[in-house]
Amino acid sequence: MRGLWHLAWLELKVFLREPMGAFGTLAVPALVFFGANLAGTSIAPQRFAGSEFARTGLPVLAATFMTITAVLSLMTIIAIYREGGILKRLRATPLRPLTILMAHVLVKLALTAVTLVVLALAGRRFVALPEGVSMVSFGAALLYATACLLSLGFLLASFVPTARFAQPLGALVLYPMVGVSGLFVPVEAFPPMLQRIAQVLPFTHAVSLMQGIWLGQPWTTHLGDVAALFATAVVCSALASRVFRWE
């Protein structure tokens, strides 16, 4: 893992120097924050703030989309680096594929954490943190799930022919997974066959973990989800380091 911190720090700086990178990561959440606070006093209907969706659905929905964004963004960056010959240049150095993955995971986690903090601040008028739930615990669940799922993105990135295919391919794989993850409809409501499929898909466990933590359940009741996500990370990383294409 030589060069990991160096590469991660550099990738973070390079990302923030991209006009869209800095804008999308810091400015958009900040705008949401200010917009929400401006609008908060006048238009936030009490009925929404007290609704079931606002109390339990919205935070997990937002968190899941942060994870999806991180995974898609990782896929795109790896594809751009491959297409641009950056990966090829790195290949002739002692840098290993897993170090590159880890560096990008660190960057994405840092950005996800920043986004979460900004959104939490923006949303506190509408979404109250449930009794006995700490933002730190929920944040940890989000970051853990994201970190594990990024390895899936890294694996997918090995199959993306060009940067232009990264988003469509990512969407094609990720959105159906999210669709059956229990985020919109509880997994128990699916036919048995679909339930079994949902149970082996990593997003189901990410959603289950984040939902549980948000609803105040202890981490110990979600050890299965934690283990499933960890297994996803191990398997995807191992596969990715074997099939990883530098060019």
Added chain:
Amino acid sequence: MSEPTSRRAVIKVDGLRKTYGSLVAVANASFEVLKGEIFGLVGPNGAGKTTTMECVEGVRRADGGTIAVLDLDPLRDAAQLQPRIGVQLQQSHLQKRITVREAMHLWAALYDRPAADGDRLLAQLGLAEKRDAWFMTLSGGQQQRLFIALALVNEPDVVFLDELTTGLDPQARRAIWDLVRGIRERGKTVFLTTHLMEEAERLCDRVAIMDSGRVIDVDTPARLVSRHCPDRLVVVATDAADAAIRFGSIPGVSRVNLVDGRYEIEGQNDDLTTAVIQCVSAHGMRVSDFRAVTPTLEDVFLALTGHSIRD
């Protein structure tokens, strides 16, 4: 330079073969690169030079043959080999918004061994003022020089340079040649590819001529020329009587033609020029023009392959 046989080979390639589907990129390449020399793989675009070099670097897997770099297998022993080599690829990029200084620091951080003095390297390469510039703002020549700097960051024993002056103007090209000679002065071995015969002739201690995936011959440029293009030509303009007869009697001269008032003296004598000068001087000829035409590697390539390198 000293005799090749007395020096250690740092790169040994034997019977290298690489295909892409039905396309045979490298059919058969065998050569050795000796310690401390500048070795050039020379041939037209598509000859298989880059593929050969990338197999030697361990960036590509060969289909057949054996490769040893510093007595290591480039793929199997990659972890041991990579710290000891420096690579400049023909086509590569860095992150658009990485600065020159950041790239140097990152590269230095990737290696265990003590890094070269990055600031000095950048100064030598004329990049000192560009230290804080983003990669995307550098000119082609500046990017090329940065890649050379990155290839030298880990003080490698062997440096690979693939078509390093392509796209550069003649002045920048000469500056890069001086730099490559400087790498050799520091005791490193340089393995480069080029499709520029002039570059090979001026820069390389030895060259391998490559065409259609095969290495045809390996030697110093001078020996390749005398081996494959033994014909020498000296052109003399003189009004001396009997000039044709006198030139014709020089040992080794095969033909003397009078073209537009100039005698074209052809022969296979390596010392033809000296012999002609001695003849002119011995007979007190008045000479108004004198020119020795020496074959170049381009002529060698033509003689070996039957086609010009520019085709």
